[in-house]
Amino acid sequence: MGPLTERDLLAHGVTSDDSITKRDEDRVRLLKFIASKPEGIVLNHLVHYVLKGVNPDTYSGFYDLTGDEWERHDYALDSIADNGETVPLNGSDADYQFTRRFLPRAEDAGLVRLTDSPAGQVAHPTTDLLDLISAGITETPNADSSLVYDREFIRKVLKTTSSVSDSQKEFFSSALQSYLNRIEDYRLAFDVQHYDHRGRGGSRRMTKDYKTRFNDEGRIKRGFARFNDALEHAYDSAENAVLVTLTSDPGTRHDDDRPDPRGILELTESVNENFHRLTQYMASDPSTKDDTREPGIVSYRSDRADVVTSRPRERLDYIKALEFTERGLPHLHVLFFDVPTDENGMPFLMHKQELSDKWQDYGQGQIVDAYPLVYRDDLADLDGAEFAEDQGFVCWYRYGDHNLASSKVETRSRSHQIDMAGEDENPMQKTAGSYLGKYLSMTFAALLDETGASTDDSDTYSDKFATWKLAMYWATEKRFWSISRSIERAIDRDSQLDDEEARAVRWAAKQDVMLACEAIGEDHFTVDELDDLEEVDRNRSAVSQVVSSPFVNIEYLGTYRYDDLPSQWFPTRQLASVEKPVHDPDEPLHLASRGDRPPPTADVWS
Numbered sequence: 001m002g003p004l005t006e007r008d009l010l011a012h013g014v015t016s017d018d019s020i021t022k023r024d025e026d027r028v029r030l031l032k033f034i035a036s037k038p039e040g041i042v043l044n045h046l047v048h049y050v051l052k053g054v055n056p057d058t059y060s061g062f063y064d065l066t067g068d069e070w071e072r073h074d075y076a077l078d079s080i081a082d083n084g085e086t087v088p089l090n091g092s093d094a095d096y097q098f099t100r101r102f103l104p105r106a107e108d109a110g111l112v113r114l115t116d117s118p119a120g121q122v123a124h125p126t127t128d129l130l131d132l133i134s135a136g137i138t139e140t141p142n143a144d145s146s147l148v149y150d151r152e153f154i155r156k157v158l159k160t161t162s163s164v165s166d167s168q169k170e171f172f173s174s175a176l177q178s179y180l181n182r183i184e185d186y187r188l189a190f191d192v193q194h195y196d197h198r199g200r201g202g203s204r205r206m207t208k209d210y211k212t213r214f215n216d217e218g219r220i221k222r223g224f225a226r227f228n229d230a231l232e233h234a235y236d237s238a239e240n241a242v243l244v245t246l247t248s249d250p251g252t253r254h255d256d257d258r259p260d261p262r263g264i265l266e267l268t269e270s271v272n273e274n275f276h277r278l279t280q281y282m283a284s285d286p287s288t289k290d291d292t293r294e295p296g297i298v299s300y301r302s303d304r305a306d307v308v309t310s311r312p313r314e315r316l317d318y319i320k321a322l323e324f325t326e327r328g329l330p331h332l333h334v335l336f337f338d339v340p341t342d343e344n345g346m347p348f349l350m351h352k353q354e355l356s357d358k359w360q361d362y363g364q365g366q367i368v369d370a371y372p373l374v375y376r377d378d379l380a381d382l383d384g385a386e387f388a389e390d391q392g393f394v395c396w397y398r399y400g401d402h403n404l405a406s407s408k409v410e411t412r413s414r415s416h417q418i419d420m421a422g423e424d425e426n427p428m429q430k431t432a433g434s435y436l437g438k439y440l441s442m443t444f445a446a447l448l449d450e451t452g453a454s455t456d457d458s459d460t461y462s463d464k465f466a467t468w469k470l471a472m473y474w475a476t477e478k479r480f481w482s483i484s485r486s487i488e489r490a491i492d493r494d495s496q497l498d499d500e501e502a503r504a505v506r507w508a509a510k511q512d513v514m515l516a517c518e519a520i521g522e523d524h525f526t527v528d529e530l531d532d533l534e535e536v537d538r539n540r541s542a543v544s545q546v547v548s549s550p551f552v553n554i555e556y557l558g559t560y561r562y563d564d565l566p567s568q569w570f571p572t573r574q575l576a577s578v579e580k581p582v583h584d585p586d587e588p589l590h591l592a593s594r595g596d597r598p599p600p601t602a603d604v605w606s
Contacts, residue, residue, distance in 0.1 A: 164328035392431030
């Protein structure tokens with residue numbers, strides 16, 4: 001549920017009883033079904049198979065077939081898809097309209113690719129969707145459930161406490177280190193099948209080091225570089241920003257039946273979901289409420305929430321970082337960019353009281369802050385100010401275009417939770433990027449330290465970071481930081497080839513196709529003719545022979561300790577020597593006791 005919630009694809013998310021609503025369940029099932037159809041699925045068929053089931057009056061041989069049971073009948077549904085005989089659905093059908101509205105959102109999130117066909121709109125899975133589905137694969141379906149593993153133990157602790165003690169922090173740190181030590185010896189195992197266009201080929205085994213965001217040095221450094229890319233994009237495209245702090249409060253929820261404070265795990269699992277609810281609220285434009293930004297409209301107060309609102313009424317780009325307090329409580333720091341301004345030109349996201357009211361309505365917390373910022377690219381030239389950067393988003397009160405008296409400047413800037421001014425021991429004033437960047441740089445430095453990588457040759461990663469906080473991200477499976485989809489797309493475009501390089505790549509690709517076509521006897525092709533494939537049936541048919549066969553198929557087999565890999569990969573090792581320990585819980589080397597649930601070896605070869 002977490003990845004879909006972070007992509008803003010679930011309307012309600014997880015409910016209080018750890019279930020999800022029927023429509024959110026439908027959204028999950030739609031994506032799972034699309035992922036199983038790489039060739040694409042027509043919208044009409046998709047609605048029938050997933051949400052309605054096949055009509056038993058129309059197709060013989062089916063009974064009691066609902067959308068929840070499509071997996072049981074997948075072989076039959078494939079045959080129906082070949083015939084294309086489903087009852088047409090029109091715009092008045094609720095399930096059809098629900099699916100038609102959901103698919104563009106899934107496409108915007110990068111999980112679905114939509115195309116048009118004579119039969120209607122077709123949904124294809126993207127590699128991101130396939131990665132998302134495969135990420136949910138569990139390594140061992142029959143692991144010993146009587147053992148409590150480190151990660152699970154931490155989650156149990158976080159579920160029952162609203163404040164982490166020193167002894168718990170110490171255990172969290174050792175648990176993460178133990179996990180990192182274990183996975184050094186693990187390998188991901190794959191069966192790689194490769195074929196040419198004539199179907200000739202074979203199969204071989206492949207292993208890959210067990211790399212995660214906690215032990216992959218390259219991935220760690222790329223993560224921090226990507227954060228800086230997002231900031232650079234904001235520098236180029238935004239004139240102002242607002243730095244928002246959203247805290248979590250274990251006792252916020254008003255429930256007489258639940259007097260005890262909520263646990264840290266519950267707060268952490270809800271914080272991103274509630275953030276996306278907040279962004280949806282801010283982007284909505286209700287006609288029933290007056291806009292306090294308009295002249296003559298009274299300002300927002302809690303008792304006026306039904307008639308006025310100060311929300312920006314538009315979707316804003318953002319960079320969001322998840323942090324944990326010393327108590328272990330999660331809170332968010334969010335940089336919203338290009339925020340609407342008030343009559344004085346100040347970046348004004350929304351009234352602080354309205355922001356607090358909504359955050360409290362969601363049951364997350366009540367202490368919030370919204371700090372207005374302005375972009376300046378001349379920080380090195382400002383008199384009486386010292387910054388570590390030449391550009392960035394800085395305090396609007398001090399460096400914005402306004403006529404505020406100096407006394408108001410200091411009063412207003414000091415009224416916020418974050419102090420952007422310099423201190424006696426560190427005169428450097430802060431930019432929003434340096435504020436978020438310092439926390440993230442400490443996080444990445446701690447990760448590199450855990451991997452054993454040296455950071456002495458770079459001052460990018462500085463200061464010390466509590467290792468137990470890394471364990472919090474690990475146990476709760478939450479990301480350190482994230483960005484809005486539009487920024488993600490923008491920086492991904494920036495990393496693509498320029499036009500000249502892209503033309504060269506396209507030319508090389510066409511040459512490869514020409515050579516492949518020559519190999520099947522079609523030696524008359526030229527690059528110019530390949531540009532007109534859609535108009536030349538013979539060309540299209542020949543190229544189809546080249547590219548239609550599945551050249552490579554990779555099947556995930558499981559996760560193994562290096563010493564426990566099947567003997568077929570190491571002829572000198574006898575498979576029987578590991579079979580007995582795998583299945584005998586009395587053996588001291590019982591694999592399940594190692595804590596990360598590698599699959600029993602026999603499961604792969606049965």
